Amino acid sequence: MEKTERSLVGPISGVSLEKTQAFLAQFWHGFRMKLQSFLFFRGLIYVIIGFLLGRAFILSEIVPFALPFFGAVMLLKKDRALLAAFSLLAGALTISSEMVIIVGFSIFIFLFVHKMTIFFYNDRFKALPFxxxxxxxxxRLLYTYFMNGFLTLYDYMMSVVESGLSFILTLIFLQSIPLISARKIKQVYKIEEIICLMILLASVMTGLIGINFQEIQAEHIFSRYVVLLFAFTGGASIGCTVGVVTGLVLSLAHIGNLYQMSLLAFSGLLGGLLKEGKKIGAAVGLLIGSLLLTLYGEGSANIWTNIWESLVAVMLFLITPKSLTERLAKHIPGTYEHTLEQQIYARKIRDVTAHRVDQFSNVFRALSESFSTFYPNDEIDDDRETDLFLSNITEHTCQTCFKKDKCWTQNFDQTYHFMKQMMQEHKENTYHLNRRLKRDFNKYCSKSHKVEQVMEQEMNYFRANQKLKKQVKESRRLVAEQLLGVSQVMADFSKEMKKEQEHHFLQEEQILEALHSFGVEIGHIEIYNLEQGNVDLEMSIPYCNGHGECEKIIAPMLSDILDETIVVKHEECASFPNGFCQVSFGSAKTYCVETGVAHAAKGGGLVSGDCYTMMELGAGKYALAISDGMGNGERAHFESNETIKLLQKILQSGIDEKIAIKTVNSILSLRTTDEMFSTLDLSIIDLQDASCKFMKVGSTPSFIKRGDKVIKVQASNLPIGIVDEIDVDVVDEQLKAKDILIMMSDGIFEGPKHVENHDLWMKRKIKELQTHDPQEIADLIMEEVIRTRSGRIDDDMTIVVAKIDHNNPKWASIPVSKYTKAKKIG
Structure with a gap:
């Protein structure tokens, strides 16, 4: 029995503890939400600020805080203006009756002047300070005159000073009140906004002057608490700035607080510097700063008072909820919380954008499926087509014939058989050759000649209708393929957007440590990707005066650290000697391509029917293409040029190669009814593994020279535009380093005169080449072909030569220190 009870104690106590924690968390969350609602929506925050500003004055007699606060609240939160006015009067009442009169009378005059100003000037924000x-x-002038009966120069001067301060404070309160009264603050605080907020808080704290307990001043406690709070969340610079501003306002309120400016500034500096020690470190910084400045400023007379004031401020700081400091830090630039908040916001925007891209991708995919789906009504079967065709013929012939009943009622099968056989013969254009069918039909039908004439006419319409249907079907297929290609591109783009940007803090520290140990100064480093073969990082380095420090030193060191060849992808030099250069580094490709081209028009003219292109497609791929338009001259040049331009744009968009070629073929075949065609010879080389895809559409063979061996690459497809739908054959070949790829148009391949076997002739010439330079190879082959023609160029000639080789870096890798190598980055 004891064991049973003991076994139940653990689970029961665990469950009760979890329930207690959940209850406390829920209670604290509810309490915090109710407190925020009471502060911001019920207007308690305006009551607290108004009450303390009603008590605030500087230089013993100037009260510049009350009216600017009332004016800002009336302009920003008009429904809280009455509450602010009563809180200001209540605060002034705790000081003296004279203060109540000045505050109340100034509010009354302000309301009157404000009403008058609206009639003359519509912009209330610009008019409010005036x-x-x-x-x-x-x-101030009216009150002084009624109290003394006269006005002196000192009265005028103090009135202008007080009004001038109120003018400035109005501008400050217009900026700071929205920051402190809004429930959710999404914007980031600028330094100017932080200063305005500090002036408002310091002004509020001047209302605490006179509230003390055994010589412990309330304004000293809360000023040090505010400085400690901002130093902990924003760092040394923010803490020092807040200390200076707060101390300045407090010293203006009371001359005895003059030393507080240096005390708060120094304490904020130390608190910010020691913030790495969490709250305890920042609190120690405040205690050290206040102790040192107290000993230096006032000696040991008031040391215990200042220590107690600092200790109370530290206690308030220690019991401050972590959620408050984190929320405040989110809006201060440079803090970790702010960076994290920006990353979360950027991730949300990225996710929303990726979701929208996915939606568009699904829409395009659905449209593609809709265009590529043919319902039964779209494809009429042969029997129905035959019936419709014959019904049109009988409508014009048999309906008016006196033998209609005999043919279509008594002998329906025989009549239908004759008509159907004639229709088939007309389709194949063999009816006039089938004398037996004509003879039998003439014997059977009394109006055979009319039927034959009408059938021939209807057949022309039938063929035109079939051709139109075929074109519509081809257009739908083209649109479906293009929509599917766009959908795939957008889906790939969405996947790239969804990839989390990894944090590489450890790797950044290791790279910085390695470069610094080598004597290379780095401003900052940002790593975006460390995937093998796809490294992407950026650095800022001091101005190198054009010595190539990035390419010669940093990239080789990164190559050793990351275990792969790193090169400079982009460099943006500083515009002045003391600036920083922005440099992007990335992975070098395993292979590189060196190209050469020889090109000549028929008869040595300027316009050739051949067009070619060599381009990088991104993702480590290199494309070479030759297009030969049918014939020569401008029209052939136009056709081949259009083929190359369309192919280049579609391939660079990321659409698959097969879909790209089919799309180009469909566009060119539907664009014109002229018999103008063009061939296409496309090769796409993967620079990471040297694999190559050959897609040939009506083009001549290509050749690969590998040492003394010559490999022929060939595929059989009709030229682009000759048929509405083509099947693209893809030939895959694995290239090797030192391989030479030779592509040519028919003017080169079929150009040699008195040659029966062009394959053997071209292989022999390629094998006999003694050079490995692509440009020399292209020139030599073209020269050899022209020489066989006795110097004549009887056709457009184009030859493209590409040499594949290992991508050897310009600079060798530089070994890093043994310590860094031990922590190799992966």
Missing amino acids: TVFFSLLAT
Whole structure:
């Protein structure tokens, strides 16, 4: 029994603990939400700020805070203006009756002047500072005159000073009140906004002057708490800035607080520098700063008072919820929380964008399926086509014939057989040759000649209709393939967007350590990808004065660290000597391609029917293409050029090679009814593994020279545009280093005169080549072909030569230190 009870204690206590924690978390969340609602939506925040600003004054008699606050609240939150006015009067009442009169009278005059200003100037934001200035100036002068009966130069001067300060504070409160009163602040604080917010908080803290307990001043406690809070969340620079601003405002309020400016600034600096020690480190920084400045400023007389004030501020700071410091840090640039918040926001935007791209991809895919699906009504079967065709003929012939009943009622099968056989013969254009059928039909039908004439006419319409249907079907197929290709491209783009940007903090530290140990100064480094063969990173380095430090030193060191060849992809030099250069590094391709081209038009003319292109497709692929338009001259050049341009644009968009070629064929075949065709010879080389895809559409063979061996690559397809739908044959070949790929048009392949076997002749000439330079090979082969023609160029000639070789880096890798090699980056 004891064992049973003991076994139940653990689970029960565990469950109760979890329930207690969940209850406390839920209670704290509900309490925080209710407190925020009470502060911001019920207006308690305006009551607290208004009450303390109503108590605030500087230089013993100037009250420039109350009216700017009321004016800003009335402009930004008009429904809270009455609440702000009563809180200001309540705060002033705790100081003196004179303060209540000044604040109340200034609010009254402000309302009157504000009403008058609206009639003359519509922009209330620009008019508000001037309205506050003149309202407070009139209030101060009228009050002084009624109290003393006269005005001195000192009265005028102090009135102008007070009104000028209210003018500036109005501008500051217009910027800072939205920051402190909004429930959710999404924007990032600028330095100017932080200063405005600090001036508002310091102004509020001046309202705490006079509140003390055994010489412990409330304004000192809360000013140090605010400085400590901002130093911990924003760092040393923010802490020092907040300390200076807060101390300046407090010193203006009371001359005895003059030393507080240096104390708060130094404490904020130390607190920010020691923030790496969490809250305890920042608190120690405040205690050290306040202790040192107290000893230096006032000696040991008030040391215990200042220590107690700092300790109370530290206690308030330690009990401050972590959620408050994190929320504040999210809006201060440079903090980790702000960076994380920006990353979360960027990830949300990326996810939303990727989702939209997926939706568009699905739409295009659905459209493609819709265009590629043919319903039964779209493809009429042969029997129905025959019936429709024969019904049109009988409508014009048999309907008016006196033997209609005999032919179509009594002898329906025989009549239908005759008509169907004639229709088939007309389709094949063999009816006039079938004398037996004509003779039998003439004997059977009394209007045979009319039937034959009508059938021939209807057959022309039938053929035109069939051709139109075929073109519509081909157009639908073309649109379906293009939509499917666009859908695939967008789906791939969405996948790339969904890839998480990995954090490579450890790798960044290792690279920085390795480069610094070598004596290379780096501003910053950002790693985007460390995938083998797809490395992508950026650096900022000091101005190198054009010495090539990135290419000669940094890239070779990165090659050793990352265990692969790294090269400079892009470099943007600094515009002045003390600046930084922005450099992008990436993986070098395993293979490189060196090309050469020889090109000549028929008869030595300027316009050739052949066109060619050599281009990088991205993703480590290189494409070579030759297109030969039918015939010569401008029209052939136009056809081949259009083929190459369309192919280049479609391939660069990321669409599959087969779909690209089919799309080009469909476009060219549907664009014109002229008998103009063009061949296409396309080779795509993968620069990572040297694999090559050959796609030949009506083109001549290509050749691969590998040492003393010559390999022929051939495929059989009709030229582009000659048929509506083609099947692209893809020939895969694995290339090797030092291989030479030779592509040519028919003017080169079939150009040699008095040659029966062009394959053997071309192989022999390629095998006899003594050079490995692509340009020399192209020139020599073309020269050999022209020489066989006695110097004449009887056709357009184009030859493209590509040499595949290992991509040897210009600079060898530089070994890094033994320590860094031990922590090799993967």
